[in-house]
Amino acid sequence: MAAEYGERYPDASVIPMREYVQQTMSYATDALRGAAVLSAVFGPGVALLNTSLFLRLVLSRDRGKTGLLSAVGFSSGEIVGQVRLKVLVAAAAGTAMGVVFAGTAGESLVGLLVASAGLGIGELAFIPDPLIAYGVYPLALMGAGLLGALLLTAPLRRADKSAWLGR
Amino acid sequence: MTGATTAQAVTQAPTALECRDLAKTYYSTDPPSEVVSGIDLAVRRGGFLAVMGASGSGKSTLLYNLSGMDRPTGGRALLEGRDLTSLGDREMSRVRLTRVGLVFQQASFLRTLNVRDNILLPALKAASGKRQAAEAAARGDGLMERFGIAHVGRHGITQVSGGQLQRASICRSLACEPSVLFADEPTGALNSSMTKEVMDALTDVHAGGATIVMVTHDPACAARADRVVFLRDGRLVDSREFGAWNEEEAGRREDDLITWLREQGL
Numbered sequence: 284m285a286a287e288y289g290e291r292y293p294d295a296s297v298i299p300m301r302e303y304v305q306q307t308m309s310y311a312t313d314a315l316r317g318a319a320v321l322s323a324v325f326g327p328g329v330a331l332l333n334t335s336l337f338l339r340l341v342l343s344r345d346r347g348k349t350g351l352l353s354a355v356g357f358s359s360g361e362i363v364g365q366v367r368l369k370v371l372v373a374a375a376a377g378t379a380m381g382v383v384f385a386g387t388a389g390e391s392l393v394g395l396l397v398a399s400a401g402l403g404i405g406e407l408a409f410i411p412d413p414l415i416a417y418g419v420y421p422l423a424l425m426g427a428g429l430l431g432a433l434l435l436t437a438p439l440r441r442a443d444k445s446a447w448l449g450r
Numbered sequence: 451m452t453g454a455t456t457a458q459a460v461t462q463a464p465t466a467l468e469c470r471d472l473a474k475t476y477y478s479t480d481p482p483s484e485v486v487s488g489i490d491l492a493v494r495r496g497g498f499l500a501v502m503g504a505s506g507s508g509k510s511t512l513l514y515n516l517s518g519m520d521r522p523t524g525g526r527a528l529l530e531g532r533d534l535t536s537l538g539d540r541e542m543s544r545v546r547l548t549r550v551g552l553v554f555q556q557a558s559f560l561r562t563l564n565v566r567d568n569i570l571l572p573a574l575k576a577a578s579g580k581r582q583a584a585e586a587a588a589r590g591d592g593l594m595e596r597f598g599i600a601h602v603g604r605h606g607i608t609q610v611s612g613g614q615l616q617r618a619s620i621c622r623s624l625a626c627e628p629s630v631l632f633a634d635e636p637t638g639a640l641n642s643s644m645t646k647e648v649m650d651a652l653t654d655v656h657a658g659g660a661t662i663v664m665v666t667h668d669p670a671c672a673a674r675a676d677r678v679v680f681l682r683d684g685r686l687v688d689s690r691e692f693g694a695w696n697e698e699e700a701g702r703r704e705d706d707l708i709t710w711l712r713e714q715g716l
């Protein structure tokens with residue numbers, strides 16, 4: 284279509300809309316894409332760090348309880364399994380909330396930020412790849428959380444049980 | 451039965467607990483610290499052993515390595531002839547659940563459960579099927595009755611006294627009918643009247659045929675045992691034998707122990 288117009292109006296330079304957006308807005312879309320990729324890469328890292336810190340806190344708070352449960356006959360496998368399940372549930376809930384938030388309020392919020400940044404963009408629409416936004420990425424976030432739990436709870440299996448009794 | 455014949459019966463009974471050349475070294479310290487070593491010990495079924503020694507001499511460490519809580523780094527620990535050092539994590543936890551009862555200085559309970567549910571927790575975990583669960587519950591209720599805490603069964607664990615709580619620990623440790631009851635300073639956090647409550651309970655348990663290993667600093671508590679061993683720097687250095695416990699002899703035995711402990715440098 285653009286080519287047709289180009290023939291009819293040889294004085295004007297006619298380019299397709301997509302290309303026009305690319306040319307005029309590329310500084311903004313590129314920046315946004317860069318930010319998205321960057322946060323996609325750091326997201327799981329932050330999730331891993333967060334879970335680890337949180338879990339460290341929970342584990343030291345529950346130390347006495349862990350000692351008690353193992354003294355009365357729960358195996359390290361059972362105790363560690365329970366901790367990991369808890370982390371998985373928490374990570375899944377957190378991720379689900381994040382996905383819902385990004386899908387609803389996220390767009391207008393980022394739009395507002397971009398608009399207030401004075402880039403000349405009044406309105407912004409995300410065009411997410413549903414497979415990535417609602418499948419692969421949430422799984423990656425949860426996986427990062429679970430990885431943190433695995434790493435932190437692995438030494439518990441080998442530890443002496445009395446170490447948890449706080450003697 | 452007189453004291454002498456009970457003592458004889460205990461000597462002839464089969465071994466409940468045994469360790470040979472037991473050692474525990476902590477490698478987390480630099481340099482590694484060998485906390486107990488070269489421990490040879492046997493406790494007959496129905497025996498009541500008290501472990502004494504200065505602070506840091508390794509009493510708790512010995513107890514935990516005999517009871518399937520921790521893993522010895524040397525030697526062997528046998529419970530009813532079964533070598534604990536060869537067991538995996540799951541088998542060890544099964545031993546703690548069904549063959550061993552543990553009582554600690556600080557009675558430890560789940561805050562979210564009432565006293566009775568705390569007592570029944572391991573017994574219900576061990577039970578397979580409704581009938582066994584009902585039996586376990588009946589056994590737990592019987593124990594609570596026996597040790598005078600049946601009336602606080604529905605109380606939260608913060609609503610009962612330290613002595614009651616420690617008797618609840620004893621009920622919990624006995625609910626699975628263990629072959630040995632281990633107690634680490636069970637009266638260490640109690641006043642003298644609660645101490646007597648708890649020691650009367652343990653003496654009663656022993657009189658019922660249970661095997662007990664108890665760590666204590668208190669000569670009056672150790673006097674309840676039929677044998678007392680002394681630990682110094684992680685080694686067994688001396689021991690003392692008594693007949694069965696009886697109230698009249700209590701004072702004399704305690705004095706005897708105090709003299710003995712003084713000889714040991716305590």
Ligand SMILES: Nc1ncnc2c1ncn2[C@@H]1O[C@H](COP(=O)(O)OP(=O)(O)OP(=O)(O)O)[C@@H](O)[C@H]1O
Pocket residue numbers: 446450476478479483485503504505506507508509510511512
């Ligand atoms: N997990 C551990 N890592 C390193 N050292 C330890 C550990 N547990 C205990 N120890 C050390 O082992 C020694 C013996 O400790 P243990 O608790 O067995 O003594 P105890 O005789 O029970 O003392 P107390 O009468 O104070 O209870 C102590 O010096 C203690 O610091």
Ligand SMILES: [Mg+2]
Pocket residue numbers: 450509510511634
């Ligand atoms: Mg101790």
